[in-house]
Amino acid sequence: MSVTLNHMMAPTLADHEWADRGLVAGAQEGQEQNVFGIVIWACSLLGVSCATATDPTVSTIQAAYELESQSSGSRHDTGLKVVEAKCHDKASASAESNFLCEVQFISTADPAERLYFDIVAVTRNGDDWKLVSGLCKR
Amino acid sequence: MSWQFQHRKTLLHRSLGAMCMAAGLWGGAAGAADLVEPTVFASSNGVLDILMIAKASPVPNLAFTPPDGSAAVNPTGWVYEICKRKGSETSCPAGTGTVADYGGVRLALNQGDVLKVRLVNKLPLITAGKLKHVGDPGQANLFLNPTNLHTHGLLTPARAATLKDPTFGDFTFVSVYNSANGIPVPQTTHQHGPILMDSVDYKIPIPWNHPTGLFWFHPHIHGLSLNQVTEGMAGIITIGRAGDNIRGDAARTPWPEANVRHLLLKDTMVLAGGTIGFDSGDQTVVNGEILNQQDPNFCTQFPESTTEDRRGGCPGADNSKDEDPGNNYTGGRWFYTVNGQQFPTIRVTDPDGEVWRLTNASASLSYDLKLVDDTTQKPLVMQLVAVDGVSIHLPQDTTMDSVVTLAGARFRVVKCPPVPGGVLRSLPVCVSELVMMPSSRAEIWVTYRDQNGRITMPPSTGATATLKQVGLTMGSGDTWPAIDLASVVFKSGGTRKLTSYALDIQGDAFNSTQPNGIFAGKVPDTDKATVQANANCKPLAPGHRRRIFFGFSDVTIADTFALGYEEVDRNGAVVAGTQRPLTQFDPSQPTVCLPLGPGQTPVHETWELVQLSTENHNFHIHQARFRQVRASAAANSIVAERPYSFGGGGIFLDNVALGVAEPNSAISNTVFNDQNGVCTVDQWRAGTCKSTPVVVDIPFSQLGEFIYHCHILEHEDGGMMAGIKVVPYSGPGWSGPGGGWPHWWFTQN
Numbered sequence: 001m002s003v004t005l006n007h008m009m010a011p012t013l014a015d016h017e018w019a020d021r022g023l024v025a026g027a028q029e030g031q032e033q034n035v036f037g038i039v040i041w042a043c044s045l046l047g048v049s050c051a052t053a054t055d056p057t058v059s060t061i062q063a064a065y066e067l068e069s070q071s072s073g074s075r076h077d078t079g080l081k082v083v084e085a086k087c088h089d090k091a092s093a094s095a096e097s098n099f100l101c102e103v104q105f106i107s108t109a110d111p112a113e114r115l116y117f118d119i120v121a122v123t124r125n126g127d128d129w130k131l132v133s134g135l136c137k138r
Numbered sequence: 139m140s141w142q143f144q145h146r147k148t149l150l151h152r153s154l155g156a157m158c159m160a161a162g163l164w165g166g167a168a169g170a171a172d173l174v175e176p177t178v179f180a181s182s183n184g185v186l187d188i189l190m191i192a193k194a195s196p197v198p199n200l201a202f203t204p205p206d207g208s209a210a211v212n213p214t215g216w217v218y219e220i221c222k223r224k225g226s227e228t229s230c231p232a233g234t235g236t237v238a239d240y241g242g243v244r245l246a247l248n249q250g251d252v253l254k255v256r257l258v259n260k261l262p263l264i265t266a267g268k269l270k271h272v273g274d275p276g277q278a279n280l281f282l283n284p285t286n287l288h289t290h291g292l293l294t295p296a297r298a299a300t301l302k303d304p305t306f307g308d309f310t311f312v313s314v315y316n317s318a319n320g321i322p323v324p325q326t327t328h329q330h331g332p333i334l335m336d337s338v339d340y341k342i343p344i345p346w347n348h349p350t351g352l353f354w355f356h357p358h359i360h361g362l363s364l365n366q367v368t369e370g371m372a373g374i375i376t377i378g379r380a381g382d383n384i385r386g387d388a389a390r391t392p393w394p395e396a397n398v399r400h401l402l403l404k405d406t407m408v409l410a411g412g413t414i415g416f417d418s419g420d421q422t423v424v425n426g427e428i429l430n431q432q433d434p435n436f437c438t439q440f441p442e443s444t445t446e447d448r449r450g451g452c453p454g455a456d457n458s459k460d461e462d463p464g465n466n467y468t469g470g471r472w473f474y475t476v477n478g479q480q481f482p483t484i485r486v487t488d489p490d491g492e493v494w495r496l497t498n499a500s501a502s503l504s505y506d507l508k509l510v511d512d513t514t515q516k517p518l519v520m521q522l523v524a525v526d527g528v529s530i531h532l533p534q535d536t537t538m539d540s541v542v543t544l545a546g547a548r549f550r551v552v553k554c555p556p557v558p559g560g561v562l563r564s565l566p567v568c569v570s571e572l573v574m575m576p577s578s579r580a581e582i583w584v585t586y587r588d589q590n591g592r593i594t595m596p597p598s599t600g601a602t603a604t605l606k607q608v609g610l611t612m613g614s615g616d617t618w619p620a621i622d623l624a625s626v627v628f629k630s631g632g633t634r635k636l637t638s639y640a641l642d643i644q645g646d647a648f649n650s651t652q653p654n655g656i657f658a659g660k661v662p663d664t665d666k667a668t669v670q671a672n673a674n675c676k677p678l679a680p681g682h683r684r685r686i687f688f689g690f691s692d693v694t695i696a697d698t699f700a701l702g703y704e705e706v707d708r709n710g711a712v713v714a715g716t717q718r719p720l721t722q723f724d725p726s727q728p729t730v731c732l733p734l735g736p737g738q739t740p741v742h743e744t745w746e747l748v749q750l751s752t753e754n755h756n757f758h759i760h761q762a763r764f765r766q767v768r769a770s771a772a773a774n775s776i777v778a779e780r781p782y783s784f785g786g787g788g789i790f791l792d793n794v795a796l797g798v799a800e801p802n803s804a805i806s807n808t809v810f811n812d813q814n815g816v817c818t819v820d821q822w823r824a825g826t827c828k829s830t831p832v833v834v835d836i837p838f839s840q841l842g843e844f845i846y847h848c849h850i851l852e853h854e855d856g857g858m859m860a861g862i863k864v865v866p867y868s869g870p871g872w873s874g875p876g877g878g879w880p881h882w883w884f885t886q887n
């Protein structure tokens with residue numbers, strides 16, 4: 001399931017604030033961020049998904065979790081399924097992770113399908129994504 | 139008759155200052171504005187659906203005059219802005235339908251209703267250096283000011299969200315963050331529960347057989363509860379009407395709502411600009427800033443002079459030169475409010491008097507309340523109607539001693555004036571003093587009485603009284619100041635129409651224990667529970683009890699508030715393998731797990747609460763009520779372990795004060811000098827630290843994952859809290875998945 005524009009945009013941010021995020025970036029990135037902000041704004045007008053190929057998605061977070069849970073043993077709860085994700089680029093804030101993602105997930109073993117909410121940290125690992133923390137990784 | 143709270147060695151300091159207050163040198167002064175009832179949001183067609191926005195807001199009722207001569211300021215508190223919700227909005231419209239009172243609102247519900255709340259977090263960032271627990275394991279995000287909601291006292295499931303229903307019940311493990319403050323960084327230690335951004339939806343059902351009474355709501359973020367409640371985040375909830383259970387003994391009609399008042403007691407410390415020492419070091423504060431990491435030593439306990447004005451507050455004191463040096467709060471003020479008003483006037487105009495519904499919405503402060511006649515300087519006698527939201531119900535032959543036990547020693551019980559026999563459905567209980575620890579509620583009938591406690595008309599010139607916080611010391615711990623809270627004016631003239639001697643109460647303490655009552659009848663919707671039946675979740679064996687220790691995880695380190703646990707058998711021996719050492723709260727490791735009874739019915743357990751501290755704590759448990767009992771009582775006694783053995787009734791509590799531990803002479807110096815005033819479990823077992831357990835009977839009737847803790851929020855935030863899970867029954871006769879166990883497990887009931 002791809003992350004749609006609605007998931008990308010924080011619900012309490014006005015459209016202009018989202019676009020401004022791109023426009024107020026540092027001088028070196030200014031031009032790129034300008035384009036980025038304009039693309040997002042344009043996508044919002046058209047109601048089109050603006051998820052970029054570089055951002056984590058539900059499926060990539062799921063894949064990162066499954067890879068991690070195979071090797072982490074008891075530090076991980078198994079059988080978790082990510083159902084929704086909204087990611088925030090935090091490359092400048094954290095040396096360990098590029099993105100902090102709000103995720104909703106369930107346990108496939110739970111007949112009540114209890115919904116869990118977490119903030120997970122993921123980072124790029126070549127062509128894949130690595131789960132740094134969250135999703136019950138302790 | 140002994141005063142049980144003193145028996146528990148809570149010292150009531152009677153200094154010269156206190157005697158001066160009692161002599162009326164400060165009392166009897168006219169109040170300010172008339173007390174205003176909290177704004178009410180009432181349910182309609184079985185639903186109350188509201189938007190609740192937690193935000194910073196100036197408090198217009200509190201005017202702080204800085205000592206440096208600058209202009210008066212209104213301190214900025216944190217309040218709930220509330221409006222009826224129409225759709226998926228996250229902001230309230232301007233206008234009279236939106237209320238953001240520091241004093242709090244009242245959510246008026248009925249049995250069978252559903253309370254829906256969208257809680258939106260618009261709270262500001264907190265300076266990390268002004269927070270005590272931001273350095274605790276897993277708590278690095280506290281400065282982002284997350285919040286949540288707890289409906290205190292409601293008997294409703296602690297339900298988690300599901301894919302099908304992404305709303306929460308009264309589930310206190312969830313945190314909602316304000317995205318404007320930043321995204322929380324994942325923690326490497328224990329996860330505190332679901333994390334949401336900006337808003338969270340609650341859906342809280344009120345069972346059809348829920349007791350009708352007074353409850354309240356407040357945030358419950360571990361490590362931050364004290365701060366948020368101190369800043370003003372609290373309101374009250376009522377279920378049904380007072381008249382559902384009470385009537386005058388003369389009129390036999392339900393007590394009218396027009397004769398009911400709600401008094402929400404709050405307090406907040408406001409600083410003068412300068413430098414204040416926090417645990418992390420000195421921090422700059424500005425004029426009018428609220429000290430939300432409260433300091434009980436903000437004021438002196440009693441006035442320093444005969445002219446010091448203690449109406450609705452007290453002046454900040456200079457503790458910087460004390461033996462154990464503290465801060466200099468000179469120029470600041472500790473405001474005490476009733477419904478957000480300082481020293482209001484309460485006009486009791488109806489000759490039949492009023493039912494007052496009091497809530498202590500303080501974070502850590504305990505009240506010792508008296509309504510003192512300004513002429514005689516004697517406390518007026520009042521009739522106790524309900525405790526912690528459940529109207530009381532006692533058989534006519536209940537002894538005073540039993541009343542004191544059942545009431546958790548929270549009241550000075552006095553003899554009621556005689557009432558003709560056969561008139562009342564239950565024994566009236568009269569009190570002259572109320573000790574209300576944090577989170578307590580009490581409902582009392584206030585009417586003018588003579589010095590013998592008989593109801594009478596005020597003199598033709600009228601009569602006045604002062605509602606006083608007389609000052610309280612919590613063992614070796616906090617001291618709470620004496621404050622005049624409100625002026626009460628009794629109007630003379632008129633004729634009593636509703637009452638002759640007393641209020642007649644048919645209490646929910648009785649109703650709830652009858653076959654269809656909430657503590658006896660089948661628990662509904664167990665098939666929809668978000669906690670599953672679990673073979674590891676076994677009922678207590680017959681005659682066994684759970685023992686909870688209140689102390690420190692490390693007695694050599696101050697403020698390491700913690701709870702310990704063990705199970706004991708019918709002979710008092712500890713059951714091997716059940717012990718858990720005193721530990722700070724870890725939400726990922728619930729301490730107790732128990733199933734409902736056969737047929738998905740409520741299950742009773744007996745708990746022993748063992749106090750290891752020389753400072754008072756209290757015990758509060760979510761999703762439940764309990765009765766204080768005596769293990770040695772006869773089976774048909776009102777204080778017997780099980781209510782059905784005597785037909786039901788009594789007094790149900792959701793919080794009870796624990797006494798203080800008394801180290802003997804052999805270890806006293808060690809305990810006070812080296813152990814921060816806290817005994818160890820070994821010292822208690824050895825008998826060198828005397829502490830008589832408080833024994834309670836708890837009927838568990840609500841499913842879910844919840845908590846029990848000391849409700850002094852400084853202690854709760856410090857770790858004096860533990861998790862509990864109640865799951866559906868899965869024993870013999872149950873066809874679903876999960877283990878069964880022998881039927882003899884249940885023979886204790």
